[in-house]
Amino acid sequence: MEIATATADDIPELVELLCILFAQEAEFTPDVEAHTRALSTIIANPDIGVILVAKNQERVVGMVNLLFTVSTALGERVGLVEDMVVLPTWRGTGVGSHLLSRAVDKARECGCRRLTLLTDADNHAAHKFYERHGFVLSEMVPFRLAVA
Template structure:
C-alpha cells in the first residue's frame, strides 16, 4: 500500500512521497476500524490498486459521511477498468455502511480522474477546498 501511495503522491501537486508518514497513516486507519476502510484490488494475489474511505459526521446531513482518499492504480493496470471496478466496489460498500455522502479531491489538471468520478455520479461541488498544515 505504501508503494501505491508513493506513486500517487509523486504525481499530486500538493504532496510528496514520505514512506514513514504513509506507513504511519496506513497503520492508523488499519488499527482504528471506526476511522475508515482501505479497499484494494488484486491481480494474482498482488495489490494493484487501492482506495481509502475515511469517516466523519456531517451536521448538514445528520449522519456519517466519507472522504474518498488515496485512489490509485498501478500504472501497468491503468486503462483496463481496474479503477472503475474498485470505485464501484467502494461506492457499494459505502452504501452498506449508511454513508450519506462521499467527498473527494483531485488535482485541477487530473482530467482522467475527474472523468472517472463523473462517470460514477460525482459532481463538482460549489465549495472550494482550503487547508492549513499544522
C-alpha cells in the same frame, strides 16, 4: 482480480502505490514513514475508515481509501474517498472502476449518506473518471492550513 479489505500484510505494497500517487500530485511528496503510519492507523481502526485493495494473484494492483466523518448538515455519517490509485500498468483495465464501485457499496453498507473526494485541479482524466461514476463538481472550494 478481487477486491478486498486491506490488511497489515498489504502495507508495503500500499506504500508503493501511495508513492506513485504522491509523486504526481502537486501538493504532496512521498514519505514512506508517514504513509506506513497512516495506513497502519486506518487498518487498525475500522471506525476511522477502510482501505480497499484490488489484487491480481495476491499482488496489490490498486487501492482506494474510504474515511468516515459525520456531516452536521445531514446529521449522518459521510465518507471521504482518498488515495485512489492503480498501478500504471493496470490503468485502463477496469481496476479503478471496480475499486470505486466497491467503495461506494461499502460506504452505503457503513451508513454513509454522501461521498466527497478531491483531485488536482488539472487532473482532467480523473475528473472525467469520477463524473462517469456519478460524482458531480461541487461549488465548495477546499482550503488547507498546516497546524503542526
